[in-house]
Structures are given as structure tokens and as C-alpha cells.
Amino acid sequence: MFNAVHLKCKNIWMCLTLAAMLLLFDGLPQVYAFKMTAKLISNHNYPVEEHTVHTNDDYILTMYRIPDSPKLRYHNATVKPVVFLQHGILCASDDWIINGPETSLAYMFADMGYDVWMGNARGNTYSRQHKHKRPDSSDFWNFSWHEIGVYDLTAMLDYVLDETRVGSVHFVAHSQGTTTFFVLMSSMPWYNEKVRTVHLLAPIAFMRNHSFVLSKVGGIFLGYPSFLSMVLAGFELLPTTSVQKLFCEYICSPNSHFKFLCSGILNFIGGWGTRHLNHTLLPHVCETHPAGASTTQIIHYLQLYTSGDFKQFDHGIHLNLKKYNQETPPHYEVSNVKSCVNLYYSNNDYMSAVEDVEYLASLLPCADLYRIPYDDWNHYDFLWSVNVKEMINDRIIEKIEHYEKTHDHLHRM
Numbered sequence: 204m205f206n207a208v209h210l211k212c213k214n215i216w217m218c219l220t221l222a223a224m225l226l227l228f229d230g231l232p233q234v235y236a237f238k239m240t241a242k243l244i245s246n247h248n249y250p251v252e253e254h255t256v257h258t259n260d261d262y263i264l265t266m267y268r269i270p271d272s273p274k275l276r277y278h279n280a281t282v283k284p285v286v287f288l289q290h291g292i293l294c295a296s297d298d299w300i301i302n303g304p305e306t307s308l309a310y311m312f313a314d315m316g317y318d319v320w321m322g323n324a325r326g327n328t329y330s331r332q333h334k335h336k337r338p339d340s341s342d343f344w345n346f347s348w349h350e351i352g353v354y355d356l357t358a359m360l361d362y363v364l365d366e367t368r369v370g371s372v373h374f375v376a377h378s379q380g381t382t383t384f385f386v387l388m389s390s391m392p393w394y395n396e397k398v399r400t401v402h403l404l405a406p407i408a409f410m411r412n413h414s415f416v417l418s419k420v421g422g423i424f425l426g427y428p429s430f431l432s433m434v435l436a437g438f439e440l441l442p443t444t445s446v447q448k449l450f451c452e453y454i455c456s457p458n459s460h461f462k463f464l465c466s467g468i469l470n471f472i473g474g475w476g477t478r479h480l481n482h483t484l485l486p487h488v489c490e491t492h493p494a495g496a497s498t499t500q501i502i503h504y505l506q507l508y509t510s511g512d513f514k515q516f517d518h519g520i521h522l523n524l525k526k527y528n529q530e531t532p533p534h535y536e537v538s539n540v541k542s543c544v545n546l547y548y549s550n551n552d553y554m555s556a557v558e559d560v561e562y563l564a565s566l567l568p569c570a571d572l573y574r575i576p577y578d579d580w581n582h583y584d585f586l587w588s589v590n591v592k593e594m595i596n597d598r599i600i601e602k603i604e605h606y607e608k609t610h611d612h613l614h615r616m
């Protein structure tokens with residue numbers, strides 16, 4: 204049935220009919236067909252390694268590594284500085300490479316002589332495995348971004364440090380990747396020593412001024428423990444399907460009459476009216492997103508939005524007492540974050556509001572704020588804008604290079 208994806212549909216109605224047929228006959232998403240990162244990196248002529256990481260609660264994650272760059276002709280066999288990139292919700296390692304060799308953050312780092320590692324959180328296209336649980340059972344999806352922070356990030360960071368024999372990594376994350384950073388560093392502060400510099404794009408911790416319209420509605424029904432939130436938690440949310448891939452090829456291509464639908468979805472979620480989105484890479488975005496997540500992750504975010512606090516999952520008084528030994532979930536103490544955190548944020552980001560980032564910064568022991576000087580810059584422009592190189596990537600690399608030059612020892616283990 205997968206071959207059907209290669210059929211070309213000639214118009215929107217034929218597409219819809221084909222899609223309906225695929226939905227009927229092709230019920231289960233064949234996500235393994237969409238593991239694109241390794242293929243894309245090879246196509247871009249960079250070396251790539253795939254690494255499998257086991258978490259303490261037995262999830263099996265896939266990481267990708269770009270150990271070298273074809274543009275570095277004379278490299279020494281010394282230990283390279285290591286950079287670790289962590290994606291956002293419904294996203295994956297693809298986020299850091301689909302812009303192509305000139306402007307993708309991962310390749311830019313490789314070209315500068317860094318050893319580049321990209322994480323994949325449990326539940327996304329690359330990390331749908333567990334020692335005992337199957338991804339088609341709801342057992343598998345019983346997690347939020349709290350677990351991604353304390354289990355996945357720890358496992359991946361420790362794995363990278365072990366493989367590369369460096370003492371600490373440079374940490375870059377987008378969106379939910381930043382949430383998991385704050386979860387980890389507040390819950391297990393000794394991990395602060397494992398990061399050298401930290402760069403958080405569109406950071407999310409407090410959501411008091413978050414302005415996504417669906418959260419206003421979702422918050423009412425799911426923003427606190429209720430029967431509905433209990434029933435809806437623990438399911439798989441929006442995996443990439445072959446149906447969708449068919450749509451991407453047709454709808455997001457540059458000469459499609461319907462390409463406004465592709466950018467429309469990103470604008471609807473990330474911030475309306477941006478002039479920065481790179482439309483050429485929309486087919487790649489569409490092919491690799493949404494990459495899968497648990498509904499519990501969304502519900503947990505809605506709880507942050509409704510409560511205005513940054514705290515653990517609210518199970519309701521009864522279960523909270525059992526789980527946390529108190530009636531309400533514990534707060535994440537972001538004052539435990541010891542590293543100096545670079546926060547990159549913008550005015551038109553529906554997910555990460557200016558007031559929330561600045562409030563977060565006021566609670567951090569050390570924060571360096573960079574507010575994008577464009578009023579229309581949205582949540583996805585941090586990854587996929589035409590000027591992402593100049594506005595974001597060059598800035599991050601410059602900061603890290605400065606750090607490396609002023610701290611020239613690599614803390615070898």
C-alpha cells in the first residue's frame with residue numbers, strides 16, 4: 204500500500220479521493236518510512252551516524268551525529284567541541300538540517316569543526332520504541348515532557364558525553380526542547396555541569412501570556428484535572444502518515460495553488476503574518492512534521508497555561524498525594540539552573556510570549572536575552588526563516604566560538 208504514495212494526483216479532488224482511500228485501507232501510519240534525517244544528511248554530502256540510546260525507563264531513542272564536514276579539509280584528530288541540538292513538540296532531528304547545507308544550524312556547526320549531535324524525544328518518528336511497550340498501546344504514550352526532560356535528555360546527554368569523552372556540551376534547543384531543559388536542570392541540578400553554554404530558541408516555561416487561540420479553548424476543557432483530560436491523556440497525537448506525505452508533495456510544492464495551506468498551518472500555530480518563512484522548504488517541513496507526540500504533552504502545556512505556573516503534571520488531588528506527597532504538583536525551581544542561559548525570543552510568537560520569557564529570565568540566576576528586532580518574527584522563524592542564518596545561527600555560533608576561545612580547555616574526562 205505504501206507504493207500508493209508515489210501516485211501523483213492531478214487535482215485537489217483526486218488527492219482527496221486518494222487520501223480517503225489510503226485512510227480506509229492504510230489505517231496504521233507507516234512512520235518508519237519517514238525516517239528522513241540520515242538520508243537527507245547523506246544527500247547533503249555530510250557524514251552521518253545513527254546512535255541508539257536506552258533510557259532508564261526503557262524507551263529506545265535514536266540520535267543522529269554529524270561527526271565531520273566535507274568543507275573541513277585539514278582537520279586535526281584532536282577532540283572536537285560537542286554541540287547537542289534538541290527539537291520541539293511534534294518535531295524531530297530533521298528541524299536542524301532541512302534548510303540545506305548553507306543555512307542549517309547543524310551543518311554550520313559541522314563546518315566550524317564541531318561534533319554535532321541531534322536528539323529525538325520519545326514518541327517522535329525516530330524514537331517509537333520501548334523494551335516492553337508497543338507504540339500501538341496506550342501504555343507507550345503515558346508520558347509528558349517531564350519524562351522527556353528527566354529520562355530522555357539525561358540518557359542522551361550521558362550517551363554523548365560517554366562517546367565523545369568531553370566533559371560538557373553546548374546545548375541548543377527550540378520550543379519544547381527548552382521546556383525539557385528547564386525540567387531537567389531544575390529537577391536534577393547536577394546536570395548543569397554537563398552543559399558548557401545554553402541557547403534556547405522560543406523558550407517555553409511560563410505560559411501566562413501565551414496567545415495561541417486553541418489554547419484558550421483547550422485550556423477551558425483540559426487545563427485542569429478533569430474526566431475529559433483523564434480520558435484524552437496518553438494517546439498518540441498526529442503521527443506522520445502516508446496520506447499526509449501524499450498531500451505534502453501536491454499541496455506544498457512551489458507551484459501549487461494550495462500552498463497557502465502549508466504556510467497557513469505554521470502561521471496559525473506559530474504567529475500570523477510573518478514575512479520570513481522560507482517557502483521553498485515547506486515540502487520538507489510537511490514531509491517530516493508532525494513527528495508524533497503524546498496527548499499528555501499538550502495537556503500538560505494547557506495546565507501551565509491555565510495555572511500560570513511552571514509545575515509538574517496535575518493528576519488531581521488524590522493521585523497527586525500518591526505521586527508527589529502533596530495535593531498540588533511541585534513547581535519546577537528554575538533558580539536551580541546554574542548555567543548562564545541565552546534566551547532568543549520575539550514579539551509575534553504565539554507559543555512563547557515576550558512577557559513570559561522576561562518573567563522566566565527574572566527568575567534565572569543568569570540569563571542573556573536577545574529579542575529579535577522584527578515585529579513579525581514567529582515561533583517557526585527560529586528554524587525555517589530565510590534569514591535564520593544571520594538572525595539566529597551566526598549569533599549562536601559566535602557566542603560559542605567566543606566561549607571556546609576563552610575557555611580553551613575541553614575538560615576531557
Ligand SMILES: *[C@@H]1O[C@H](CO)[C@@H](O)[C@H](O)[C@H]1NC(C)=O
Pocket residue numbers: 277278279
Ligand atoms: C592542527 O594542529 C596544529 C598543531 O597542534 C596547529 O598548528 C594547526 O593550526 C591545527 N589545525 C587546525 C585546522 O586546527
Ligand SMILES: *[C@@H]1O[C@H](CO)[C@@H](O)[C@H](O)[C@H]1NC(C)=O
Pocket residue numbers: 341342345437
Ligand atoms: C502512567 O504512568 C504512571 C507512572 O508514571 C503510573 O502511575 C500510571 O498508572 C500509568 N498510567 C497508565 C494508564 O498506564
Ligand SMILES: *[C@@H]1O[C@H](CO)[C@@H](O)[C@H](O)[C@H]1NC(C)=O
Pocket residue numbers: 411412558
Ligand atoms: C500577561 O499576563 C498577565 C497575567 O495573566 C497579565 O496581568 C498581563 O496583562 C498580560 N500582559 C499582556 C501584555 O497581555
Ligand SMILES: *[C@@H]1O[C@H](CO)[C@@H](O)[C@H](O)[C@H]1NC(C)=O
Pocket residue numbers: 301302303305306481482483484487588589590
Ligand atoms: C530555503 O530552503 C531551501 C530548500 O531547503 C534551501 O535550499 C535554501 O537555501 C533556503 N534559503 C535560505 C535563504 O535559507
